[in-house]
Amino acid sequence: MKKVQAGFTMIELVMVIVVLGVLSAVAIPKYVDFKTDAAQAAAKGVAGALESASAIQYAKDKLLANYKDSKRTCKEIGSFLVGGAPPTGFTIDGTAPSCTVANADSPTGTTPVAWTLSQD
Template identity: 50%
Template sequence: MKRAQQGFTLIELVMVIVILGVLAAVALPKFVDLKGDAVQAATDGTAGALSSATAINYARRSINSANGVAITTAAGCTSAVVGPLLEGGLSSQYSTSGTAPNCTLSNSDSSPAKTASFSAPVIN
């Protein structure tokens, strides 16, 4: 009794490898810029935290002018003013710019730098 051979032919194996290669070539670009997306998400999160911190500062300073930090139009968006409002301060990779109440946060951890906007209400 002769037994039938089992297994795949060389052509079948080559075709499977080609199909996997095509699928990898199509799917790979979708996952290449994950670091850029992560840096942008971190920048957006930090900008949101700064916006919340400046709103809390505004409320504290409205109740008692001895509390909180004065945010003026000219200096309101500098890292020296808004950075200390965050617990632990503002990380060195971030810089702020703009004129209060419209501020911009830049993250130099990627090239080009990722940016996000936040609000810093003016209060003396």
């Protein structure tokens, strides 16, 4: 008489659960790091765009007759971006020349990206 196996044994089920537990214990911290890194990279991209916008506006101010000698503020630089404001979810703060860009999608406790505003 043959004995027919009609399902998984308890040991097989426990082993699958253990393997899934180990994989999730390794994968979840990696996912959190990826999210933090992506949010920081996005903020650095906005900071780079702000630096470029600042330099372009400075050159325009120098070339045009309406040049004003006053220094630009960090928030004012944001109005020079395409669309007239930083992208949704980003805030610009600080007192020139030390400015910061914060990403609302960054995990709690993430330091905002800082950059120095170049001015004469």
